[in-house]
Amino acid sequence: MGEHTTLEIAEIAGCAKSTASACIKAYRNGGIDALLATHHKPGREPSLNGTAISELLEGLEQGRWKRIKEIRKWLADEHSVGLSSRGVHCWLEKLGVSLKVPRKSHAKNDEGQSVRFKEGLARKLAGLGVDTVKPFRLWVVDEHRYGLISTLRRCWMLRGIRPPVPYQTKCQRGYVSGGLEVMTGRSEFLYSPTVSLHLSLEFLRQISRSDPDADRVVVWDEVGFHQKKQLAGLPDNIHLVALPPYSQELNPIEQLWD
Structure with a gap:
């Protein structure tokens, strides 16, 4: 005791001078026990249990x-x-929560069907009779409609004058069929003015030609212009798996359209 001033003790301990003074006073009055005793009041109880x-x-x-x-x-x-x-x-x-944009879910979506599809997908793939000697590819396929319609924007004009500006009232739109191969990341696209059974079949043929030596499983929904397994013209190396109704969130390619 007496070797250092209170300010020097505070600098050595890395604390304020007032804190050092309080500690010295506590030690002198009650020794180590008083120095280690907790004097501050506990904080308030958390609002959520x-x-x-x-x-x-x-x-x-x-x-x-x-x-x-x-x-x-x-x-x-x-x-x-x-x-x-x-x-x-x-x-x-x-709690580590962040603000995110939710994925769309159809109002008629049956969560039970979606869960059963995910749990049974491996068994369904195993039962398709895919040639185990050939390379295997898993594709997810969907169509997206894109469009363009003109809109009016601000323009420079004299004060007090609001001239008419012509604009196009017809909407120009088209469709793109997209396929992603989930294991290699390969992609295929087909742009068309409309959708139909013929164009869906043509897109399956396009996927088939992209790697003729591989067997493919194509996962897509059961919209009316999608081919069913029994239809003629389907390539031999294409096997179709249908998603449950109203469950677009199960198709990874939906994120690409976003």
Whole structure:
């Protein structure tokens, strides 16, 4: 004792001078026990308990809420917790939640069918009778409609004058058939003015010609202009697997259209 000033002790310990003074005073009055004793009051209890947090995480995983005010209402109704929008936002950040654009899901989507399709896909592929000697390719296929219609934009003009500007009222649109091979990343596309059974078959032939020595399984939906397995003209190395109705979220190529 007496070798250093309070300021020197604070610099050595890496703390403020007031903190060093408080520690020295505590040591002189009560020794090591007083120095190690906790004097500050505990913080306030968290606003959400374990049950509310687990239910919140479960609801977020299911996409139950789209806006913070919906979460606020749920917390108030189900757990009697009154949080501000900022408070909910802080909890979402603490739980590692981020703002994302959801994937589209059809209103008629049957979640049970989607789950059964995913669980049974491997068995379905094994039962197609694919030649195990040939290379195997798994394709996902879908069509996308794109269009263009003219819109009016701002233009320079004299004050007080609003002249008429002609614009085109007809919509110009087309279709693109797209296929992605999930194992190699290969892609094939076919642009057409419309969709039909003939054009869908032509696109399957295009996929078939891209690697003639391989067997292919094509996964797509059951829209009316998609070929069924029994139709004539289907290449021998093409095997079709139909998605459940209204379940476009099961097709990875949907993300490409986005």
